[in-house]
Amino acid sequence: MAGLTNLQRLEAESIHIMREVIAECDNPVMLYSIGKDSAVMLHLAAKAFYPSKPPFPLLHVDTTWKFKAMYEMRERMAKELGFELLVHKNPEALAQNINPFDHGSALHTDMWKTEGLKQALDKYQFDAAFGGARRDEEKSRAKERIFSFRSAQHRWDPKQQRPELWHLYNAKKHKGESIRVFPISNWTELDIWQYIYLEKIPIVPLYYSAVRPVVERGGTLIMVDDDRMPLLPGEKPMMKSVRFRTLGCYPLTGAVESTAATLPDIIQEMLLTKSSERQGRVIDHDQAASMEKKKQEGYF
Amino acid sequence: MDVSDLIATDILKYLEVHQNKGLLRFITCGSVDDGKSTLIGRLLYDSKMIFEDQLAALESDSKKVGTQGGEIDFALLVDGLAAEREQGITIDVAHRFFSTEKRKFIVADTPGHEQYTRNMVTGASTADLAVILMDARKGVLVQTRRHSFLVSLIGIKNVVLAINKMDLVGYSQETFDKIVADYAAFAKQIGFENVLAIPISGLKGDNITEASTSTPWYKGPTLMHHLETVELADDVRTAPFRMWVQWVNRPDLDFRGFSGQVVSGVIRPGDRIRALPSSRESRVTRIVTKDGDLDEAVAGQSVTITLKDEIDISRGDLMASADALPGVADQFSATLVWMSDTPLLPGRPYWLKIGARVITASVTEIKHKVNVNTLEHLAAKTLELNEIGNINISVEQPVPFDPYTENKNTGGFILIDRMTNATVAAGMLQFALRRADNIHWQAVDVDKVVRSALKGQKACVLWFTGLSGSGKSTIANLVEKQLYALGRHTYMLDGDNVRHGLNRDLGFSDTDRVENIRRVAEVSKLMVDAGLITLVSFISPFRAERRLARDLLQEGEFLEVFIDTPLEEAEKRDPKGLYKKARAGEIKNFTGISSPYERPENPEVRVDTTAMSAEHAAAFILRKLEERGMLMGYRVPEDTTPTA
Numbered sequence: 001m002a003g004l005t006n007l008q009r010l011e012a013e014s015i016h017i018m019r020e021v022i023a024e025c026d027n028p029v030m031l032y033s034i035g036k037d038s039a040v041m042l043h044l045a046a047k048a049f050y051p052s053k054p055p056f057p058l059l060h061v062d063t064t065w066k067f068k069a070m071y072e073m074r075e076r077m078a079k080e081l082g083f084e085l086l087v088h089k090n091p092e093a094l095a096q097n098i099n100p101f102d103h104g105s106a107l108h109t110d111m112w113k114t115e116g117l118k119q120a121l122d123k124y125q126f127d128a129a130f131g132g133a134r135r136d137e138e139k140s141r142a143k144e145r146i147f148s149f150r151s152a153q154h155r156w157d158p159k160q161q162r163p164e165l166w167h168l169y170n171a172k173k174h175k176g177e178s179i180r181v182f183p184i185s186n187w188t189e190l191d192i193w194q195y196i197y198l199e200k201i202p203i204v205p206l207y208y209s210a211v212r213p214v215v216e217r218g219g220t221l222i223m224v225d226d227d228r229m230p231l232l233p234g235e236k237p238m239m240k241s242v243r244f245r246t247l248g249c250y251p252l253t254g255a256v257e258s259t260a261a262t263l264p265d266i267i268q269e270m271l272l273t274k275s276s277e278r279q280g281r282v283i284d285h286d287q288a289a290s291m292e293k294k295k296q297e298g299y300f
Numbered sequence: 301m302d303v304s305d306l307i308a309t310d311i312l313k314y315l316e317v318h319q320n321k322g323l324l325r326f327i328t329c330g331s332v333d334d335g336k337s338t339l340i341g342r343l344l345y346d347s348k349m350i351f352e353d354q355l356a357a358l359e360s361d362s363k364k365v366g367t368q369g370g371e372i373d374f375a376l377l378v379d380g381l382a383a384e385r386e387q388g389i390t391i392d393v394a395h396r397f398f399s400t401e402k403r404k405f406i407v408a409d410t411p412g413h414e415q416y417t418r419n420m421v422t423g424a425s426t427a428d429l430a431v432i433l434m435d436a437r438k439g440v441l442v443q444t445r446r447h448s449f450l451v452s453l454i455g456i457k458n459v460v461l462a463i464n465k466m467d468l469v470g471y472s473q474e475t476f477d478k479i480v481a482d483y484a485a486f487a488k489q490i491g492f493e494n495v496l497a498i499p500i501s502g503l504k505g506d507n508i509t510e511a512s513t514s515t516p517w518y519k520g521p522t523l524m525h526h527l528e529t530v531e532l533a534d535d536v537r538t539a540p541f542r543m544w545v546q547w548v549n550r551p552d553l554d555f556r557g558f559s560g561q562v563v564s565g566v567i568r569p570g571d572r573i574r575a576l577p578s579s580r581e582s583r584v585t586r587i588v589t590k591d592g593d594l595d596e597a598v599a600g601q602s603v604t605i606t607l608k609d610e611i612d613i614s615r616g617d618l619m620a621s622a623d624a625l626p627g628v629a630d631q632f633s634a635t636l637v638w639m640s641d642t643p644l645l646p647g648r649p650y651w652l653k654i655g656a657r658v659i660t661a662s663v664t665e666i667k668h669k670v671n672v673n674t675l676e677h678l679a680a681k682t683l684e685l686n687e688i689g690n691i692n693i694s695v696e697q698p699v700p701f702d703p704y705t706e707n708k709n710t711g712g713f714i715l716i717d718r719m720t721n722a723t724v725a726a727g728m729l730q731f732a733l734r735r736a737d738n739i740h741w742q743a744v745d746v747d748k749v750v751r752s753a754l755k756g757q758k759a760c761v762l763w764f765t766g767l768s769g770s771g772k773s774t775i776a777n778l779v780e781k782q783l784y785a786l787g788r789h790t791y792m793l794d795g796d797n798v799r800h801g802l803n804r805d806l807g808f809s810d811t812d813r814v815e816n817i818r819r820v821a822e823v824s825k826l827m828v829d830a831g832l833i834t835l836v837s838f839i840s841p842f843r844a845e846r847r848l849a850r851d852l853l854q855e856g857e858f859l860e861v862f863i864d865t866p867l868e869e870a871e872k873r874d875p876k877g878l879y880k881k882a883r884a885g886e887i888k889n890f891t892g893i894s895s896p897y898e899r900p901e902n903p904e905v906r907v908d909t910t911a912m913s914a915e916h917a918a919a920f921i922l923r924k925l926e927e928r929g930m931l932m933g934y935r936v937p938e939d940t941t942p943t944a
Contacts, residue, residue: 003534003537003598003600004322004323004598004600004601005319005320005321005322005323006321006322006323006399006403006404007319008600008601009323009600010323011602012561012600012601012602015561015602016546016561016602019546019547019559019560019602020546020656022547023546023547023615023656046590047589047590047591048559048602049547049549049559050588050589050590050604051549051551051555051557051588051590051604052549052550052551053551135395135397136397142394142395142396142409143392143393143394143395160722162722162723163392163418163419163422163639163723163726164393164422164723165421165422165425165712165714165723165726166425166426166708166709166712167426167561167709168653168654168655168712168713168714170653170714170716170721170723172651172716172721173721174721185395186395186397186406188397188399188404190318190399191404194315194318194319197315198319264311264312264315265311267311267315268307268308268311268314271307271314272307272308
């Protein structure tokens with residue numbers, strides 16, 4: 001494989017992983033978060049099974065609080081790539097109108113995402129779910145396996161994880177158990193951007209700079225994406241040239257001031273900016289080692 | 301101009317450069333004391349992979365918990381795993397990423413002393429290069445030899461001997477030369493041809509990215525320069541074409557393609573290929589990808605191939621160049637690295653996964669195990685966690701393969717436990733023990749069906765399992781007597797009797813128990829073939845072995861009869877006085893006391909002896925046989941025995 005470039009090797013590896021899952025699992029699904037990593041994963045899935053359509057549906061575990069532009073992208077991509085799109089909203093969270101403003105980011109995330117995901121997996125009886133996590137995202141993810149096993153209760157049991165040798169993935173499991181599969185584990189943030197650029201993969205326009213209405217809260221710029229956002233007394237949205245490095249629920253996603261309006265601009269900014277990617281995610285600030293805890297509970 | 305300057309001045313040019321970067325995966329071998337974490341942290345830091353927020357955290361952590369007196373402690377960048385180790389979380393391999401102008405790197409970092417063999421083999425399995433780290437003050441230690449042996453076992457050809465902590469030996473050339481000379485003899489013994497030794501200090505940064513002024517006597521490359529420029533052996537590309545078929549791609553009736561990753565060689569439209577093990581041949585018509593058809597596909601690429609002829613190919617088949625075929629066999633000599641807390645049991649069936657093929661396999665012989673520290677060969681009856689053995693292995697159907705040393709992707713395999721589904725071993729095929737295609741089963745006209753029909757019955761095995769003293773033999777005897785009275789042809793294999801004859805050479809260790817059952821299972825299969833209703837009365841405590849017996853027979857021929865007697869009850873009865881002896885410690889490995897009994901999960905017949913007498917139980921079993929049509933029309937009378 002000496003002659004292939006880094007991106008060619010990564011692409012081939014991800015495709016290999018996806019095909020193994022399709023061949024060895026009964027009812028796989030691809031979790032779709034609509035972000036840039038998801039965009040790459042979708043693009044790879046379309047390649048992996050061509051000329052067939054990807055033989056699994058997309059699942060979006062919706063929190064109802066994503067950016068409007070994300071919902072638009074979701075519909076467009078599912079249609080263009082020929083995926084069946086499943087959207088799950090936790091009915092309890094919906095009934096209780098759970099939101100980040102009244103309930104805080106921890107409860108919001110737990111109810112909509114963690115619980116919502118478990119409900120959806122149970123409802124459709126999926127035995128394998130592709131996720132777009134990468135090992136370079138933070139220190140604790142470095143040890144993640146590509147196939148991550150979950151009990152019938154969706155718990156991640158460290159003792160049940162299997163060594164991964166060569167490119168031989170063991171997908172055997174008992175009834176009720178499931179696997180989370182991370183086909184882009186070995187991609188870095190730069191690889192993702194480079195590939196999006198090279199392959200002209202559509203991404204949500206929020207990644208590009210534009211003048212948008214934002215308010216500043218606790219040092220973080222939050223975009224006022226709709227009128228559900230309660231403004232504090234005297235608070236007025238400011239129009240600023242901003243963009244987003246990661247996407248999630250709009251009240252929990254910090255914008256950065258930027259004028260990067262093209263992909264090369266974005267990549268240039270990323271390479272010159274000296275702060276790591278996850279900094280924009282409010283959810284990580286809640287507690288140390290928070291990803292680890294969330295994973296044990298069933299969040300990605 | 302430095303390429304990194306392009307980021308600010310000409311991003312498009314930078315992207316073009318980066319786009320053509322290659323990838324190098326490597327593993328660092330060494331313990332914490334050798335400065336492994338410091339070295340990896342240093343590589344990340346020097347390649348500017350550390351963001352300011354991470355750097356700020358690193359600086360404050362270094363002051364708080366660092367070991368470098370407030371200076372930056374690079375080890376903290378990668379030591380996020382310490383806390384997890386304390387929580388008992390198994391970490392086999394952590395992957396770190398960094399990149400320079402020339403290459404992107406994935407480092408496999410394998411922590412842990414106890415699990416070292418398992419972890420290192422796992423991390424090394426995907427590595428192109430190994431950095432073997434040692435402490436200049438200590439020289440070649442037992443662990444250096446162990447790491448080197450494992451690197452050679454997994455077949456990594458590019459080896460760097462990083463002699464670390466040179467600052468602590470005054471950058472002495474003499475010390476360096478002595479270590480290199482000491483190591484050379486050993487390297488030759490394990491077959492390393494090219495080893496590059498570099499004097500470094502991970503802590504001070506000597507010869508990591510910049511040539512050190514403290515080692516003017518060293519004329520070789522820095523570690524980073526070597527990692528960036530070392531030529532990766534091109535042997536996967538020059539090897540014959542191989543591709544495991546992962547998935548048959550059929551979007552509609554007009555298209556039938558075979559999707560997989562080319563694991564070695566090159567393939568072009570028009571090339572003749574053969575599918576194995578079926579041995580059918582055809583020509584490649586197209587190499588399909590979503591980005592358009594390719595003129596050629598090379599090792600590493602994931603593609604979909606279409607063929608000229610409609611030949612039967614399914615997942616798990618190997619597509620190979622018709623001019624350079626792999627072997628096909630069902631018995632192999634192999635090296636096995638055991639990775640599970642539960643030891644290897646020879647004879648027990650496991651799943652074996654090679655490429656995209658999963659089949660049943662069992663280890664037929666352990667020739668020896670290897671002491672990883674001394675390379676000594678030792679006799680062994682089993683392999684425990686982290687042990688390495690030379691074994692013979694047999695698979696249920698012939699599989700295509702190449703020796704591991706020629707092709708990792710067609711010679712490497714894993715073993716999976718059939719009950720827990722855990723990956724329990726990594727294996728490397730060496731050679732076929734004999735040509736499996738020379739053996740043909742004689743298809744005979746007088747077969748099982750004919751023989752059974754002559755006797756007016758359907759042959760089957762009634763497999764009685766249960767604790768010692770549960771009543772298995774008593775009930776089995778009664779069933780056989782009644783069958784005899786009905787004019788049926790039977791045979792009884794009883795644990796005690798068989799152990800006095802056929803299995804007299806076996807004891808009661810787990811390994812011997814497995815072999816005991818395997819032999820009985822094979823004998824009962826022959827009995828069924830002879831048309832007999834075969835009664836087997838064996839404790840047979842392990843599910844895996846009962847399953848082995850079941851798998852030998854056809855659907856419906858194996859009836860598991862679980863004589864369910866609670867331990868307290870069996871111990872109370874103790875007809876042979878064995879429980880008493882076992883409790884007194886006079887009998888080792890006694891089922892129920894000092895060796896486990898795994899209850900059947902879905903037995904065809906379950907007899908609760910606390911609710912049924914032996915006579916009732918026998919009548920009950922006979923009715924079950926009748927219900928299944930095993931007695932061919934005979935009606936068992938209603939059970940009129942008064943209830944006990």
